[in-house]
Amino acid sequence: MSVAIIGAGASGLVCAIEIKRLNREIPVTLYEANPRVGKKILATGNGRCNLTNMSAHKQGYRNMGFARYALEAFTPQSNIEFFNSLGLFTREDGCGRVYPLSNQASGVLDVLRLAAEREGVNIVTDCHVDNAQHGKDGFYVCGRVYDNLVLATGGKAAPSQGSDGSGYKLLKQLGHKVTTLAPSLVQLETENRQYPKQLKGVRCECEMSLVTDGRLTVQKKGELLFADYGLSGIVSMEMSAYISPHLAKGGSKPTVYIDFVTSMTRDVMLENIKSLDGNMRIEDILSGFMPRKIGQVIIKEVKINSQDKLSQIKHNKLKELVSVCKGFGFTVTGTKGYDFAQVTSGGADTKEFDRETMQSKKVRGLYCIGELLDVDGDCGGYNLNWAWSSGRLAAKSITEQK
Ligand SMILES: Cc1cc2nc3c(=O)[nH]c(=O)nc-3n(C[C@H](O)[C@H](O)[C@H](O)COP(=O)(O)OP(=O)(O)OC[C@H]3O[C@@H](n4cnc5c(N)ncnc54)[C@H](O)[C@@H]3O)c2cc1C
Structure with missing residues (x-):
């Protein structure tokens, strides 16, 4: 039995290592377009690599129905133990996010690269695979024939790191459908840029509520950062996971409402303001609740x-002021593109893959893992966790094949 894996990113590397660890006799060839493996891992977590999240087996993904089996079979703890066994030790930041002890993404890539070499994975770099066919002898890749083929090419996000979307073409060549694609975990562009421009660089904690077609869709808490084009920061990036697919399917422009004073209800905030000295200026009062610049914009x-x-x-004017502090609306016109996105929303249609093995239901011996599948997670270690868990599940399934 032989295996070809296309894409030596997070999921492909882990899948290759795990196959060899489970059965060293299986020849595994890993094809990578870049001159070196795992380039994107170096850019993750601002160079620190947030490699998993302790809640990732329970929540944090779109398409949880498909992803749950892999996430529970290979939990965050199991993925941490996998890395420990390769010689990488980790710490949790108190909010569930897990980083290497060294705080360096290069440490994560090093242990994966060295383990792949040690386990005898045949790594072919500088090889962009444009064509993969299935015939009676197996899978034809770069002039060779393999019994199994794993597609681990990632999506379209951050193409400068190598994931250029070519995996979708390979999927289609092999008879698979791809769902609507959109950049995700990406900054939001807003209609009225006057306020974001004025507030450029201001950060605050907030709760963001997304309203699409008059309906409250989702609420998220986290850090917001104003930028001249619109809204950035983790909370905006997480909202993009819902906004991008909606806009990509031709949906109407949604509105995000920002609550700058999450610790108080409107009534309590109003009471607190009214209890203050009547000689205080309103601008000074608001700066006791939020960054001064935001208060100034709300007053205006x-x-x-x-x-x-x-x-x-x-x-009544005070009541209006409080309600804007607790729900300042911005119309979202779009998102930044794939160059700025951390992941791709959409991908290989998961109806055509077995969630317990990651194997195609249409082509025996074909597997799909990582971001290429229509699964995407929140910020905070969820996407790499999916790459590890889906890669390890495919490896287990391949080695257990009858
Ligand atoms: C800036 C940034 C920061 C991020 N930070 C985090 C974080 O801290 N935590 C987290 O959980 N997630 C993070 N992510 C998301 C995470 O990096 C990805 O979800 C994850 O890397 C996906 O793994 P993958 O193996 O599916 O694809 P990738 O890691 O993208 O790997 C795919 C590989 O396949 C290769 N390839 C593609 N097409 C071909 C082809 N046709 N032939 C040969 N090779 C090919 C590519 O060169 C690439 O090396 C971040 C993403 C970005 C862009």
């Missing part, structure tokens, strides 16, 4: 004079 939005004292402002 509700057309209050920033120099006005609390006693000069009517009750």
Whole structure:
């Protein structure tokens, strides 16, 4: 039995190592377009590689129905133990995010690269696979024939790292459908750029609520960063996972409402403001709740004079002010593109793959793993965790094949 794996990124490397560890006799060839393996791993987690999340077996993904089996079979703890066994040790940051002890993504890539070499994986770099066919003898890849083929090419996000979307073409060649693709975990562009421009560089904690076609779709808490084109920061990136696919399918422009004072209800915030000295200026009052620049923009939005004292402002105007503090709306016109995205939403149609093996239901011996599948996770280690878990499940299935 022989195996070809196309793509030596996170999922492909782990799959190759795991096959060899389970059965050293199986010849495994790993094809990589770049001159070196695992380039994207170096860019993850701002160079620190957030390699998993302790909740990743329970939540944090779109298409959980398909992903759950792999995530439970190879839990975050099991993936950490896998890395420990390769010589990489980790720490958890108190919020479930797991990083290498060295805090260096290069350490993660090093252990994978060295293990693949040690286990005898045949690594072919500088080889962009454009064609993969299935015939009666098996899979034809780069002039050789293999019994099994694993597609691990990643998606279209961050193409400068090597994942150029060519995996979708290979999937189609082999008779598989690809669902609607969109950049995900990416910054949001907003309609009225006046305020984001004024607030450029301001960060704050907030809750963001997404309203599409008049319906509240999802709410997320986290850090927001204003940029001249719109909204960035983890909370905006996570929202993009819902907004991008909606817009890619031709949906109407959604609105995100930002709550800048999540720890208080409107009534409590209003009471707190009204309890203050009437001689205080409204601008100074708001800076006790949120960054001053945001307060200034909100005061302008509700057309209050920033120099006005609390006693000069009517009750209804104060109520309006509080409601904007707890729900400032921005219309989203689009997202930044694949160059800026961390993952791809959409991919290989999971209806055509067996969730317990990652094997194609149409072509025996064909497997698909990682980002190429229509599974994407939140920020915080979920996407690499999916790459490891799906790669390890495919490896187990291949070695257990009858
Ligand atoms: C800037 C950035 C930061 C990120 N940070 C994190 C993080 O901290 N935590 C987290 O969980 N996730 C993070 N992600 C997401 C994560 O990196 C990906 O989800 C994950 O790498 C996907 O693994 P993969 O194996 O499916 O694909 P990739 O890692 O993209 O690997 C695919 C490989 O296949 C090769 N390839 C593609 N096509 C071909 C072909 N036709 N022939 C040969 N080779 C080919 C590519 O060159 C590449 O090496 C980040 C992503 C980016 C862009």
